[in-house]
Amino acid sequence: MNGLNIISATIITIGDELLIGQTIDTNSAWMASALNKIGINIEKRIAIGDNWNQIWDCLEKENQTASIVLITGGLGPTSDDITKPLLCKFFNGKMIVDDAALANVKNIFENILKRPLLERNLKQAEVPDTCSVIQNERGTAPGMWFEKNNTIFVSMPGVPHEMKGMMSNYVIPALKKRFELKPIVHRTLLTAGIGESFLAEMLIDFEKNLPEHIKLAYLPNYGMVRLRLSANMQQSDEKTIDHEFEQLKAIVKDHIVADKDINIQEAISGIFIEKNLTLSIAESCTGGYISHLLTSIPGSSRFFLGGVVSYANEVKRDLLDVPQTLIETHGAVSIQTVEKMAEGVRKKTGSDISLATSGVMGPGGGSDEKPVGFVCVAMSTANKTISTTFQFRFDRTRNIELTAVQALNFMRKNME
Amino acid sequence: MNGLNIISATIITIGDELLIGQTIDTNSAWMASALNKIGINIEKRIAIGDNWNQIWDCLEKENQTASIVLITGGLGPTSDDITKPLLCKFFNGKMIVDDAALANVKNIFENILKRPLLERNLKQAEVPDTCSVIQNERGTAPGMWFEKNNTIFVSMPGVPHEMKGMMSNYVIPALKKRFELKPIVHRTLLTAGIGESFLAEMLIDFEKNLPEHIKLAYLPNYGMVRLRLSANMQQSDEKTIDHEFEQLKAIVKDHIVADKDINIQEAISGIFIEKNLTLSIAESCTGGYISHLLTSIPGSSRFFLGGVVSYANEVKRDLLDVPQTLIETHGAVSIQTVEKMAEGVRKKTGSDISLATSGVMGPGGGSDEKPVGFVCVAMSTANKTISTTFQFRFDRTRNIELTAVQALNFMRKNME
Numbered sequence: 001m002n003g004l005n006i007i008s009a010t011i012i013t014i015g016d017e018l019l020i021g022q023t024i025d026t027n028s029a030w031m032a033s034a035l036n037k038i039g040i041n042i043e044k045r046i047a048i049g050d051n052w053n054q055i056w057d058c059l060e061k062e063n064q065t066a067s068i069v070l071i072t073g074g075l076g077p078t079s080d081d082i083t084k085p086l087l088c089k090f091f092n093g094k095m096i097v098d099d100a101a102l103a104n105v106k107n108i109f110e111n112i113l114k115r116p117l118l119e120r121n122l123k124q125a126e127v128p129d130t131c132s133v134i135q136n137e138r139g140t141a142p143g144m145w146f147e148k149n150n151t152i153f154v155s156m157p158g159v160p161h162e163m164k165g166m167m168s169n170y171v172i173p174a175l176k177k178r179f180e181l182k183p184i185v186h187r188t189l190l191t192a193g194i195g196e197s198f199l200a201e202m203l204i205d206f207e208k209n210l211p212e213h214i215k216l217a218y219l220p221n222y223g224m225v226r227l228r229l230s231a232n233m234q235q236s237d238e239k240t241i242d243h244e245f246e247q248l249k250a251i252v253k254d255h256i257v258a259d260k261d262i263n264i265q266e267a268i269s270g271i272f273i274e275k276n277l278t279l280s281i282a283e284s285c286t287g288g289y290i291s292h293l294l295t296s297i298p299g300s301s302r303f304f305l306g307g308v309v310s311y312a313n314e315v316k317r318d319l320l321d322v323p324q325t326l327i328e329t330h331g332a333v334s335i336q337t338v339e340k341m342a343e344g345v346r347k348k349t350g351s352d353i354s355l356a357t358s359g360v361m362g363p364g365g366g367s368d369e370k371p372v373g374f375v376c377v378a379m380s381t382a383n384k385t386i387s388t389t390f391q392f393r394f395d396r397t398r399n400i401e402l403t404a405v406q407a408l409n410f411m412r413k414n415m416e
Numbered sequence: 417m418n419g420l421n422i423i424s425a426t427i428i429t430i431g432d433e434l435l436i437g438q439t440i441d442t443n444s445a446w447m448a449s450a451l452n453k454i455g456i457n458i459e460k461r462i463a464i465g466d467n468w469n470q471i472w473d474c475l476e477k478e479n480q481t482a483s484i485v486l487i488t489g490g491l492g493p494t495s496d497d498i499t500k501p502l503l504c505k506f507f508n509g510k511m512i513v514d515d516a517a518l519a520n521v522k523n524i525f526e527n528i529l530k531r532p533l534l535e536r537n538l539k540q541a542e543v544p545d546t547c548s549v550i551q552n553e554r555g556t557a558p559g560m561w562f563e564k565n566n567t568i569f570v571s572m573p574g575v576p577h578e579m580k581g582m583m584s585n586y587v588i589p590a591l592k593k594r595f596e597l598k599p600i601v602h603r604t605l606l607t608a609g610i611g612e613s614f615l616a617e618m619l620i621d622f623e624k625n626l627p628e629h630i631k632l633a634y635l636p637n638y639g640m641v642r643l644r645l646s647a648n649m650q651q652s653d654e655k656t657i658d659h660e661f662e663q664l665k666a667i668v669k670d671h672i673v674a675d676k677d678i679n680i681q682e683a684i685s686g687i688f689i690e691k692n693l694t695l696s697i698a699e700s701c702t703g704g705y706i707s708h709l710l711t712s713i714p715g716s717s718r719f720f721l722g723g724v725v726s727y728a729n730e731v732k733r734d735l736l737d738v739p740q741t742l743i744e745t746h747g748a749v750s751i752q753t754v755e756k757m758a759e760g761v762r763k764k765t766g767s768d769i770s771l772a773t774s775g776v777m778g779p780g781g782g783s784d785e786k787p788v789g790f791v792c793v794a795m796s797t798a799n800k801t802i803s804t805t806f807q808f809r810f811d812r813t814r815n816i817e818l819t820a821v822q823a824l825n826f827m828r829k830n831m832e
Binding site: 016017018019020021023024025026028029030031032033034036041042043044045046047048049054076077078080113115118120121138159160161184186195196197198200201215216217218219220221230280281283286287288289290291292294295296298299300301304305306307308309310311312314315318319348349350362363364393395396397398400 | 432433434435436437439440441442444445446447448449450452457458459460461462463464465470492493494496529531534536537554575576577600602611612613614616617631632633634635636637646696697699702703704705706707708710711712714715716717720721722723724725726727728730731734735764765766778779780809811812813814816
């Protein structure tokens with residue numbers, strides 16, 4: 001393998017649960033992002049079931065084309081987990097007990113789980129003698145590193161935090177050592193309030209004049225669009241992509257939320273921390289989701305005080321001081337109610353700024369006047385309380401997500 | 417194709433964003449689940465980039481083996497979207513304007529977006545003349561149905577709600593009409609409080625005696641394990657799988673949370689609605705996530721009143737009446753504080769039952785006495801307030817999720 005080529009990898013995830021829709025594959029995205037950062041390009045991701053012939057065929061095919069094959073799943077202690085015996089045969093090995101893996105399994109059962117060790121758990125310490133063992137610091141199943149015909153195969157458990165531990169502590173450093181890698185660099189712009197095709201119209205000339213090795217992608221999500229420039233540092237350099245990124249920013253400047261790859265809640269977090277302001281939230285239709293988005297960010301306690309999930313009208317009245325008569329006159333989903341919710345939660349928590357939501361998320365509860373997807377949002381400060389309405393469509397989950405993102409963006413715009 | 421064979425499908429998702437980890441693929445799980453329900457088996461899922469040669473190779477390979485190939489993505493109006501011209505060439509067609517698709521695009525711009533129609537949007541109404549057009553009721557890009565050498569290829573947009581609309585209204589009914597399908601039937605048991613390997617020990621004899629055409633899978637998630645029996649109704653019948661399921665339930669009866677494929681929040685929702693009880697929640701460390709899980713369920717307003725996200729200590733004091741001295745003496749993360757939080761939110765909202773959480777989610781904030789992953793949970797009713805502690809590990813996101821699931825399960829067990 002030539003260290004100067006762009007190194008490509010294939011990700012194979014094994015497990016029936018991935019093929020019947022019971023599990024959403026979040027591992028692949030994490031692995032792709034981690035490999036991308038060190039300059040390894042993911043060419044393909046394949047998900048297959050716990051099926052001997054299919055796994056075998058898949059390994060054979062990838063052995064012909066891929067430099068690196070990362071495999072997750074199928075290493076559990078139960079009989080539907082066939083990956084390890086298959087790899088043993090595929091790489092012409094025989095099973096042996098790995099002492100370090102055995103000590104790890106024993107330690108986990110004796111000192112952490114405090115449960116008796118079963119025969120089937122002991123089996124987790126067995127590995128083919130044709131692999132290098134990757135110890136699992138977060139679980140019982142060891143990882144395995146094989147090589148065959150110039151292809152590296154790494155098998156890891158499908159449990160996300162176990163896989164992530166092995167990748168971070170062992171696989172990524174080992175791949176960096178093995179190949180002469182040049183990272184793929186991205187520059188990402190988060191925009192709001194303008195559709196994908198309108199951005200594309202604004203960027204016709206920009207796209208035409210982009211150097212061939214820099215690629216522009218449009219990534220729409222929740223009514224916002226990310227614009228991403230990508231370049232492999234083998235063909236380009238930081239200065240060139242930074243120059244193009246500045247051009248891009250100048251063209252779409254009126255629509256920029258953030259000039260890095262963050263989401264709206266991270267942008268909000270940055271603004272509040274920088275301005276040393278505090279926030280509280282009163283959520284009716286979003287039912288805690290906005291608070292969850294913000295508190296998912298480490299360190300959010302620096303600006304987020306908390307708030308009230310006022311799902312029932314009585315909670316709006318008793319915890320947020322929204323007058324009963326106002327709810328009766330205008331309805332729980334109204335500009336009047338949501339403004340009082342925002343004022344109530346700000347006063348109760350003593351925050352500098354507050355945000356409030358009330359709407360009809362569906363599938364039930366819609367009317368001609370206030371159909372499913374109708375949402376009222378308000379923000380309040382010591383000086384002003386302002387509000388807006390949105391009309392979304394479709395299903396409940398999407399309406400909750402869209403409301404959260406658009407409410408946060410409404411607040412962001414009105415903080416400037 | 418023989419209608420009596422088990423029909424298998426491949427899902428291909430196209431888009432660079434899937435290979436650099438910027439997007440988590442939720443479409444595939446939804447499609448797999450929808451196809452599985454009508455008896456179509458997913459053999460493989462492949463994700464590839466916006467790369468002409470790779471897409472072409474992939475289509476050629478699948479044309480040799482798959483009966484059905486479902487393709488999503490790459491149909492947008494921007495220049496990185498190459499799927500449509502590629503399909504046109506692959507299926508030897510030429511581009512023509514589809515009148516119905518054109519009317520749809522015009523309608524969306526004129527009446528819904530109220531924006532001027534651009535040339536590039538008009539192009540979305542063009543399709544190869546070798547396909548049957550699938551109209552898009554939720555967006556501008558039409559779907560396309562091709563057939564070649566006994567393989568059906570369906571191309572759909574990658575936007576989840578657009579794809580779902582096409583699948584539900586057109587693709588699924590058309591596949592049901594075309595093939596003589598027998599559904600794959602699953603029976604799922606949700607268990608808690610026992611590990612995968614201990615369940616497997618209990619089920620050794622059961623597994624040995626299972627009819628060959630019924631498969632048992634162990635699906636661990638968030639400290640709970642789902643046990644799933646699967647059978648294709650061509651080789652089995654409902655009576656046989658129901659019989660085996662009853663046996664399974666009898667063996668693991670002490671660990672059952674639910675005897676259907678629901679999650680813990682749906683189980684909680686069912687219990688509250690059946691018992692006609694109301695719930696409120698005070699969340700510190702989970703920051704709104706438990707409320708979000710519950711309010712994601714349509715109709716949750718029948719039992720969920722709301723609550724308080726008491727992230728700051730002042731909010732615990734001012735909105736939940738937790739005495740300041742108690743927080744100072746025992747700390748915000750303590751049995752004493754979390755019990756007062758539960759009592760406070762129950763009294764303030766007037767709910768029958770309440771649940772409260774406080775813990776150290778990480779990465780910062782841990783101490784020797786209360787390390788990252790240490791969590792206190794309490795529930796309160798008119799008669800009693802009880803609490804427990806957990807020690808989780810690892811990262812913030814996982815700690816928040818584990819706390820939510822285990823707190824709900826703690827409440828469920830203590831409601832019996």
